[in-house]
Amino acid sequence: MSAPRPTVSHLGTTALLFEAPGETSLDQQQRIWSLARLAETWPEVREAVPGVNNLLVSFRTVPRRFEPLADRLCEAWDSASALSLGGRVIELPVVYGGEGGPHMADVIAHTGLDVEEIVAIHSAPVYPVFALGSHPGYCYLGGMDPRIATPRRQVPVVKIPGGAVSIGGAQTGVSASDGPSGWNTIGSTRMRFFDASRDPPALLQPGDSIAFTVAEIRR
Structure with missing residues (x-):
């Protein structure tokens, strides 16, 4: 059986979206960073922006044909090696639960863990920043322990404050500004x-990391 191949699709007339095959992991994301570095050296590329398991490539002018560019991305992916960026580690004190953690009870109910266990598990890893997106300054993080994975909310919250620490599926993150969230x-x-x-x-x-520390646990 042949290995899964990347998917490349048009985004309007001046950009392509490259989507890598396979599961999201730090090694996979480091290959995305490597591909972004290479693609930005190509004369026709205006910008290469890493996402989680994908890469947005925009062009300086509308190309006559997209296929050669898509093929070039796929060929570069096959030879891309993991790029370790060696960024900073930012410690982030968190007040868990209370008014600032209104959905802690839902995570408790889903996981069957108590609040102390959830806080201990959540604050244990150092989370690498895979990519920026969603809204300015927001970091997509890798490395969350699957024991506290909790499905996204069926009804999104209209507004959460900047600085909200949340779990969505197998990921965790911190809102960079006020806005809606599921x-x-x-x-x-x-x-x-x-x-x-x-x-x-x-x-x-991307390449920086977040280490959550426990400032307080509120009930």
Whole structure:
């Protein structure tokens, strides 16, 4: 049986979306970073933006044919090696539960674990930043323990505050600004992830990591 192949699709007339085959992992994501670095050296490429298990490639001008560019991405993926970016580790104090963690009870009900167990499991790993997206400054993180994986909410919350620490399926993350969410919010932090006056505006970049620390557990 042949190995799964990447999928490449059009995004309008000036971009392609490359989607890697296989499960999401740090090694897989590091290959995405490597592919992004290479693609940005191609003269026709304006920008290569890593996503989770995918890469958005935009072009300086509308190409006459997309197929050669798609083939080139797939060939580059076959030879891409994992790129370790060696970023910073940011410690993030979290107040778990209470008003800032309104869905902790739902995670408890789904996992069968108590609040101390959930907090211990959630705060144990160092989470690599796989990609930025969703909204400015938001980090897609890898490395969450599957024991606390909890399905996304059937009815999204209209507004959660910036700094909300949440679990959605097999992932965890921290909202960078106020907005809607379908994830389960289990805590809060005061970290500011995006500031337009900074250079770069986003606090974290792919290759950086987050280490959650327990500031307090509220019931």
